Amino acid sequence: MNNILVMPMIIPLLTGILLVFLRPYVLVQRVFSLVSIAATVAVSVTILNLIQSDGILRLDFGGWLPPYGISFVADSFSMLLVLTTAIVTGILLIYAFSSIGRAHENMFFYPFVFFLIAGVNGSFLTGDLFNLFVCFEVMLLSSYVLITLGGRKVQLVESIKYIAINVLSSWFFLVGIAYLYGTVGTLNMAHLSVRIAEVGQGSLLTVISIIFLIVFSLKSGLLLYFWLPGSYSAPPTVVAALFGALLTKVGIYAMFRVFTLIFYHEPGVTHLMIGIMAAITMIGGSIGAIAYNDIRKIVSYNVVIAVGFILVGLAVSTEVAIQGSIYYLIHDMIIKALLFLIAGTMIYLTGTARIQNMSGLIRNYPLLGWLFFITMLSLAGIPPLSGFIGKVYVGQGAIEAGAFVLLAIAFLSSIFVLYSLLRIFLNCFWGETIINEDDDVPLKKGMLIPMVLFGILTIALGVGAEGLAPYVTDAAHTLMNPKIYIDAVLNSDS
Amino acid sequence: MKINDVILQTVTKIVVFIILTFGVELFLSGHYNPGGGFIGGLVLSSAFVLLYLVFDIETVHKGIPFDFKKVAAFGVLLAVGTGLGSVLFGASFLTQTASYFNLPVFGATELSTVMLFEAGVALTVVGVVVTIILSISEDV
Numbered sequence: 001m002n003n004i005l006v007m008p009m010i011i012p013l014l015t016g017i018l019l020v021f022l023r024p025y026v027l028v029q030r031v032f033s034l035v036s037i038a039a040t041v042a043v044s045v046t047i048l049n050l051i052q053s054d055g056i057l058r059l060d061f062g063g064w065l066p067p068y069g070i071s072f073v074a075d076s077f078s079m080l081l082v083l084t085t086a087i088v089t090g091i092l093l094i095y096a097f098s099s100i101g102r103a104h105e106n107m108f109f110y111p112f113v114f115f116l117i118a119g120v121n122g123s124f125l126t127g128d129l130f131n132l133f134v135c136f137e138v139m140l141l142s143s144y145v146l147i148t149l150g151g152r153k154v155q156l157v158e159s160i161k162y163i164a165i166n167v168l169s170s171w172f173f174l175v176g177i178a179y180l181y182g183t184v185g186t187l188n189m190a191h192l193s194v195r196i197a198e199v200g201q202g203s204l205l206t207v208i209s210i211i212f213l214i215v216f217s218l219k220s221g222l223l224l225y226f227w228l229p230g231s232y233s234a235p236p237t238v239v240a241a242l243f244g245a246l247l248t249k250v251g252i253y254a255m256f257r258v259f260t261l262i263f264y265h266e267p268g269v270t271h272l273m274i275g276i277m278a279a280i281t282m283i284g285g286s287i288g289a290i291a292y293n294d295i296r297k298i299v300s301y302n303v304v305i306a307v308g309f310i311l312v313g314l315a316v317s318t319e320v321a322i323q324g325s326i327y328y329l330i331h332d333m334i335i336k337a338l339l340f341l342i343a344g345t346m347i348y349l350t351g352t353a354r355i356q357n358m359s360g361l362i363r364n365y366p367l368l369g370w371l372f373f374i375t376m377l378s379l380a381g382i383p384p385l386s387g388f389i390g391k392v393y394v395g396q397g398a399i400e401a402g403a404f405v406l407l408a409i410a411f412l413s414s415i416f417v418l419y420s421l422l423r424i425f426l427n428c429f430w431g432e433t434i435i436n437e438d439d440d441v442p443l444k445k446g447m448l449i450p451m452v453l454f455g456i457l458t459i460a461l462g463v464g465a466e467g468l469a470p471y472v473t474d475a476a477h478t479l480m481n482p483k484i485y486i487d488a489v490l491n492s493d494s
Numbered sequence: 495m496k497i498n499d500v501i502l503q504t505v506t507k508i509v510v511f512i513i514l515t516f517g518v519e520l521f522l523s524g525h526y527n528p529g530g531g532f533i534g535g536l537v538l539s540s541a542f543v544l545l546y547l548v549f550d551i552e553t554v555h556k557g558i559p560f561d562f563k564k565v566a567a568f569g570v571l572l573a574v575g576t577g578l579g580s581v582l583f584g585a586s587f588l589t590q591t592a593s594y595f596n597l598p599v600f601g602a603t604e605l606s607t608v609m610l611f612e613a614g615v616a617l618t619v620v621g622v623v624v625t626i627i628l629s630i631s632e633d634v
Contacts, residue, residue, distance in 0.1 A: 003581045003586065003587050006577075006581075006587045010574065010577075010578065010587075013570075013574060014571075014574060014578075017567050017570050017571045017574065018571070020563065020564065020567035021564060021567060059586060059587060060586055061586060061587055061588040062580075062586060062587075062588040062589045062590060063585065063586045063589050
């Protein structure tokens with residue numbers, strides 16, 4: 001029994017509820033949300049270190065033992081993501097204070113951010129497939145609210161697509177769960193893994209696994225990303241950053257969990273499919289990223305490319321490649337938040353989203369320009385920034401597994417990322433200054449500080465990758481050896 | 495246009511109490527028989543919705559001056575709170591307990607913490623359903 005495990009979900013949930021009662025007091029809401037995010041970070045760090053000393057932790061809700069009850073299971077992989085989620089949300093909240101506006105703050109903006117975080121953290125921590133579905137829904141419901149809040153026309157148009165596609169994929173998720181329960185009679189992930197290993201992953205179970213692949217692909221934007229660029233460019237900057245940083249990552253997490261723990265017996269079918277889908281995703285994302293002149297679209301397609309890249313690690317499925325994916329996942333959560341913030345800030349400053357209408361921004365806002373430069377290098381994977389280590393490990397893993405085509409596409413996509421961002425940099429930051437001194441919009445400190453914090457984080461993550469290494473190694477080791485996870489969940493002594 | 499709905503209003507005044515009683519009955523039959531917080535809450539909220547339909551929003555607000563969004567939030571708080579209560583007593587999160595008490599009028603009665611949890615669920619359902627109906631009606 002480790003009640004601390006439930007805290008990364010319960011603290012945001014309680015905060016969200018209490019903030020509903022504090023609706024008129026905006027200042028109290030802000031302070032309260034920062035304090036509780038800090039508490040979430042502290043709890044996550046504690047759990048992460050606890051795992052290193054005691055192994056995987058488990059909490060059975062209400063004392064009902066698995067496989068009958070619902071449990072939360074924390075291994076290094078899930079806790080690394082929970083910790084990153086908390087940190088990224090904390091910094092994004094600072095940005096929201098100065099950018100989101102009173103109308104949002106009075107319309108339950110902060111409570112829904114916290115409900116979203118509760119859903120995200122719940123999805124990372126749960127050890128039960130149906131509970132994963134529930135946490136997904138908590139997260140998605142909050143995201144529906146956040147994407148429509150404000151009610152501009154473009155938001156409503158995009159949110160209808162977003163909700164329709166997510167309701168459809170949730171339905172597929174339920175169908176998949178029902179098939180799986182009908183076939184093997186359990187929904188606890190560890191128990192599922194044991195039973196599927198016993199009966200063998202026949203063609204029926206492989207088909208079911210492909211249903212899950214489709215579901216998580218829709219959620220994470222792997223191949224089925226057609227809904228993503230539109231939905232992610234409609235909401236206000238900080239919400240877009242929250243979505244870009246967190247939501248697709250939950251789908252990716254679920255895919256890693258399901259295809260390393262439960263359906264790992266037929267890599268010739270499932271992992272090959274993931275590989276092909278990742279390749280097409282990277283190609284499509286690259287084309288999208290250079291095809292548009294709308295800065296929000298370019299940034300959104302960069303999310304798509306990253307999804308493909310991370311899943312290369314899962315497709316080749318060696319321990320080194322998985323390590324690379326985990327590094328890249330953490331890096332991507334931070335850097336995508338920063339990228340979305342910079343793009344949103346540029347639109348705020350210039351009043352336009354088209355890159356040919358901006359020019360010479362680095363004269364007016366030097367720090368913003370240099371931050372964008374750092375982001376660009378980090379996304380392209382230049383050492384010593386945080387994107388480097390992930391790319392190296394994924395590449396090394398792909399070479400070990402002999403997946404040279406995938407490797408080539410993955411690294412070519414990095415060039416396209418660099419090119420698409422370089423285009424923004426050359427068009428918007430270089431060149432003649434078109435905003436004169438008198439009518440340039442002042443860049444608020446409250447907007448700049450969070451971006452600088454993210455900038456520091458990406459440098460720190462690159463330089464300090466050594467400090468993260470033991471956690472990531474442990475996470476990848478657990479993912480590649482399902483037995484460790486199963487033993488931790490199904491032994492009933494604790 | 496003034497609609498004459500004397501019959502509807504008169505019937506509602508009686509029916510609402512029947513619905514409310516049935517809702518409480520469903521809620522109390524809770525955890526051993528069919529019933530519980532969710533359906534109990536749905537039936538309770540149908541009573542409120544009926545009131546809103548038959549009388550207008552202002553009149554009902556005079557009688558029931560709650561912000562139903564806050565009712566929903568309070569419900570979730572109660573449900574999560576009972577979960578956290580078990581943490582305070584050193585048990586796993588969401589552990590429920592029950593035991594028998596000798597009460598003056600009722601005799602030996604079973605009181606259980608799951609009742610508080612279910613009350614939270616019921617309040618949430620009432621709050622959410624009424625909020626949904628009210629916000630739909632605002633649009634028209």
